[in-house]
Amino acid sequence: MSKTATAIADAFQDLVMQRGYNAVSYADLAQLLGMRTASIHYHFPGKADLGLAVLRRYTEAFFQALKEPTPDDPQSYVTAFESFLAPIRHMLTRDDTSCLCGVMSAEYASMSEDIQNELGAFFAKQSHWLATVLDGGTRAGVLTCPGPAKETARLMIAALQGATLIKKSTHDARYLENALDGLEALIIPGKKT
Amino acid sequence: MSKTATAIADAFQDLVMQRGYNAVSYADLAQLLGMRTASIHYHFPGKADLGLAVLRRYTEAFFQALKEPTPDDPQSYVTAFESFLAPIRHMLTRDDTSCLCGVMSAEYASMSEDIQNELGAFFAKQSHWLATVLDGGTRAGVLTCPGPAKETARLMIAALQGATLIKKSTHDARYLENALDGLEALIIPGKKT
DNA sequence: GTCTATATTTTGATAGAC
């Protein structure tokens, strides 16, 4: 992605995480970046292209930030779990943005088919990764699950998504703090809130 | 609210819960209801009026469905808690809609000030009600909280919101099922998934 | 790659007849 394309994608992503996909226009981006809408169309022919590009970049970065556990090292499951929470914990630094995938899911029926598929894949993949870590960590004796790993993974992902949304409308970081700390305390033995 | 106004509000709410607020137009509603956009403007002068009316109706219905606990009856805390989950469990019957407040929170920065305030109040009020029930139920010995009532309440609300969003993009009801059952199992002693 | 200019469609909204 070129420098300009990256700047456009950055600006778009930021605004979508605040307002939602359908509330951001090429005109908004053009003004913000000091260019014309035609220039944006050169880099991203249509809005759906821009949306998909930003979403793909976002999900790729998300999965690349995850640390894979090594089955022979029990503690690596804890490290893997923490690598999952770290980027989400970083969202506490902004009270006006939610996860891009959560926002786009809210607007699901108005998204392009490509974006819809990408969203579904994001949650499925995330769910599978987390369940594997929870399962392995439980077997290794370094994590405790209140229920089946798959179900606990889904509950956790839902809680974190919900918290990043609610923190926008309440301006209250405690929803995300409580979700992060509460889930950590539930899953990592000895960890207390 | 008149019969027509109610029909407009119903249609609007349903579409917003699927697509998001900014993806629903007066033209969509007019076509769906077999009337002209001018007729809708008669009942709701502006889109923000319609959005606020629908949101107010939604939150009022939500709180009216809650059963208040009676401090002298321990079991009433369990009943109160169940009355909170029941309408959310009902959302399992649709895989294409999310909670109106979650959707609007996703689009928060593009909402009118009135709507923003209503959203903040909804989560604050819900949070307070649930924390009171969890606290009372714990003291009465019929509920168990893994942490402080206030924090557990926030975690639960976040999990349920997130689950209704994710179920749209995954077409997978298990996110909401696992959130409902998992939280219930966590809070009601003896209840097992 | 970015611009000017322009086109098309949609959106949110109003005036006034019926």
Next chain:
DNA sequence: GTCTATCAAAATATAGAC
């Protein structure tokens, strides 16, 4: 209360000069 007619602005997008 609903309609026709109309509107101004915005959103998405393209053609072609520079």
